[in-house]
Amino acid sequence: MTSPLLDVQHLTVVFDGSRSTGTAVDDVTFQLAAGETLGLVGESGSGKSMTAFAILRLVPPPGRIAGGRVLFEGRDLLTLPEREMRQIRGARISLIFQEPMTALNPVMRVGDQIAEALTVHGLATRDEARARAVELLDAVHIPDARRRIRDYPHQLSGGMRQRVMIAIALACHPALVIADEPTTALDVTIQAQVLDLLRELRVRYNLALLLITHDFGVIAEMADRVAVMYRGAIVEEGPVRQILRSPVHEYTRSLLAAVPRRGSDPGLDPYVSRTE
Amino acid sequence: MTQPPLLEVRRLVKHFVRKQGVWQPSTVVKAVDEVSFTVEAGEMFGLVGESGSGKSTTGRCILRLIEPTSGDVLFRGENILTFSRPRMRQARRDMQIVFQDPYSSLNPRMRAGDIVEEPLIIHRLGAKTERRERVAELFELVGLDPSHVTRYPHEFSGGQRQRIGIARALALHPAFIVADEPVSALDVSIQAQVVRLMLDLKERLKLTYLFIAHDLRLVEHICTRVAVMYLGRVVEMGATREIFRGPRHPYTRALLSAVPVLDPDAPRQRVPVDTTSFDPAAPLRQVDAAHWAAV
Numbered sequence: 305m306t307s308p309l310l311d312v313q314h315l316t317v318v319f320d321g322s323r324s325t326g327t328a329v330d331d332v333t334f335q336l337a338a339g340e341t342l343g344l345v346g347e348s349g350s351g352k353s354m355t356a357f358a359i360l361r362l363v364p365p366p367g368r369i370a371g372g373r374v375l376f377e378g379r380d381l382l383t384l385p386e387r388e389m390r391q392i393r394g395a396r397i398s399l400i401f402q403e404p405m406t407a408l409n410p411v412m413r414v415g416d417q418i419a420e421a422l423t424v425h426g427l428a429t430r431d432e433a434r435a436r437a438v439e440l441l442d443a444v445h446i447p448d449a450r451r452r453i454r455d456y457p458h459q460l461s462g463g464m465r466q467r468v469m470i471a472i473a474l475a476c477h478p479a480l481v482i483a484d485e486p487t488t489a490l491d492v493t494i495q496a497q498v499l500d501l502l503r504e505l506r507v508r509y510n511l512a513l514l515l516i517t518h519d520f521g522v523i524a525e526m527a528d529r530v531a532v533m534y535r536g537a538i539v540e541e542g543p544v545r546q547i548l549r550s551p552v553h554e555y556t557r558s559l560l561a562a563v564p565r566r567g568s569d570p571g572l573d574p575y576v577s578r579t580e
Numbered sequence: 581m582t583q584p585p586l587l588e589v590r591r592l593v594k595h596f597v598r599k600q601g602v603w604q605p606s607t608v609v610k611a612v613d614e615v616s617f618t619v620e621a622g623e624m625f626g627l628v629g630e631s632g633s634g635k636s637t638t639g640r641c642i643l644r645l646i647e648p649t650s651g652d653v654l655f656r657g658e659n660i661l662t663f664s665r666p667r668m669r670q671a672r673r674d675m676q677i678v679f680q681d682p683y684s685s686l687n688p689r690m691r692a693g694d695i696v697e698e699p700l701i702i703h704r705l706g707a708k709t710e711r712r713e714r715v716a717e718l719f720e721l722v723g724l725d726p727s728h729v730t731r732y733p734h735e736f737s738g739g740q741r742q743r744i745g746i747a748r749a750l751a752l753h754p755a756f757i758v759a760d761e762p763v764s765a766l767d768v769s770i771q772a773q774v775v776r777l778m779l780d781l782k783e784r785l786k787l788t789y790l791f792i793a794h795d796l797r798l799v800e801h802i803c804t805r806v807a808v809m810y811l812g813r814v815v816e817m818g819a820t821r822e823i824f825r826g827p828r829h830p831y832t833r834a835l836l837s838a839v840p841v842l843d844p845d846a847p848r849q850r851v852p853v854d855t856t857s858f859d860p861a862a863p864l865r866q867v868d869a870a871h872w873a874a875v
Contacts, residue, residue: 347767347768347769347770348738348767462631491630491631491794492630492794492795492796492835492838492839493630493834493835493838493853494630495838495840496837496838496840496850497852499840500850518767518768519768519840520768520842521797521839521840521841521842522840524840524841524842524843524844524846525840525841525844525848544844545844545845548842548843548844558769559768559769560842561772562768562769562771562772563768563797563842564795564797564798564800564801565797565842566796566797566800566824566839566841573801574772574775574801575772575775575776575779575801575802
């Protein structure tokens with residue numbers, strides 16, 4: 305068996321308060337193989353986003369990584385010098401955020417933002433980077449890419465902006481993309497398009513995807529495996545079919561029971577009052 | 581049936597004028613374009629659509645939080661758009677709104693009890709002690725601890741904040757509530773609790789809701805009838821079951837096919853939104869006993 309692309313072992317993130325210390329990520333362990341999609345699911349405050357930040361060593365203070373290892377392509381990211389870490393962030397591992405309007409620079413043309421991802425890592429000259437920006441906008445199916453690179457983010461719709469974010473994330477040929485609620489801010493028809501796009505690109509570039517979401521519907525559409533987080537810890541992990549069909553942990557069950565299903569029988573209705 | 585519907589919206593129109601610049605002519609955005617529907621007493625009527633469809637604007641026009649450009653809004657048979665200011669203020673006791681975002685819709689500097697009491701003060705109802713009693717009663721009604729009236733909004737969770745918003749809306753004993761995406765900002769387990777509360781209150785207080793939502797899975801479970809809006813118009817309307825089982829309008833079909841399904845092996849037949857496949861100006865026509873579509 306070959307070693308996984310990403311091997312997170314006993315990762316722990318704590319927040320130092322004035323009186324006590326809180327644990328945001330509690331002894332989290334999981335693996336992700338090349339080309340695989342792991343869904344990290346949980347509600348707000350469960351620690352799923354903080355896990356992603358910790359992998360990239362971007363935990364905001366007063367939070368800090370208190371322990372564990374993050375092995376990526378065989379190296380422990382937590383012990384790398386910051387200079388080498390910068391070569392990994394945005395290049396080998398890239399990040400897609402929920403809200404493209406706040407993640408994109410509002411006063412910079414989208415083509416320049418894509419090109420910057422390449423030039424900042426020294427992967428292309430300015431002219432090469434510009435040509436590559438057009439290719440990438442084509443790859444994420446933005447029509448008329450040659451003209452669109454001159455647009456500012458506010459000139460694009462929400463779905464288009466998310467496509468630009470994905471183009472930036474793909475610019476340096478990453479092995480791993482961390483997508484933190486990539487479609488939560490989008491309308492359902494646009495969400496469907498963006499999920500279709502991610503599925504297509506995942507195959508084309510053999511991407512591993514760490515998909516962070518609170519929506520089990522998105523998990524069912526995208527993930528190979530699922531890890532359920534609750535209060536900083538992974539409480540259940542397994543293949544997507546197993547988790548969705550026969551969840552074992554009480555928390556996973558209650559979370560799945562709260563999701564309204566399409567065309568289901570009333571027995572599964574989450575809004576029927578039950579004695580609690 | 582001799583009773584008129586509780587709410588009747590007739591050919592409601594709201595145009596926003598957008599000024600493009602000094603030299604360009606201003607353009608008119610038809611946010612709500614000839615929208616008509618009725619809501620029967622005791623019903624939970626769903627108004628669904630994506631952002632920009634005009635569903636929230638419709639909800640606000642019905643309460644005259646935004647003045648409509650034209651059309652009629654009949655509440656218990658009376659056209660409230662003709663009401664004077666004082667008369668409208670009286671009418672609002674019967675028609676309330678619950679907003680989407682429990683983080684921004686509550687005044688952060690006011691205590692929770694004062695937020696719920698404020699409508700009673702505005703309408704000069706009761707002496708101070710009576711009002712305080714009513715607030716405690718409302719807290720209990722929505723499942724909040726009455727001893728928490730002195731707390732500030734930030735001391736409550738998202739779900740609890742939405743309960744404060746609901747308590748405030750119920751303060752004046754309304755018959756009709758516009759719920760504008762009341763649970764979309766909440767975690768899914770909290771959503772279920774708040775929806776259960778709203779359904780429970782509907783029975784206990786005999787409420788009627790206009791439930792505005794973009795989550796079709798939710799609407800399918802709780803609404804008896806539903807209207808689908810697209811670009812300011814109702815494109816399909818009728819019994820929830822009919823619309824979800826046999827959507828007639830191409831946009832409704834696309835919308836339903838885009839909803840993620842919990843089964844990883846379910847066949848996925850995504851229908852893209854194809855604006856050339858329908859006439860955006862087509863009027864609604866009856867396609868079945870309880871089913872209308874603009875086809």
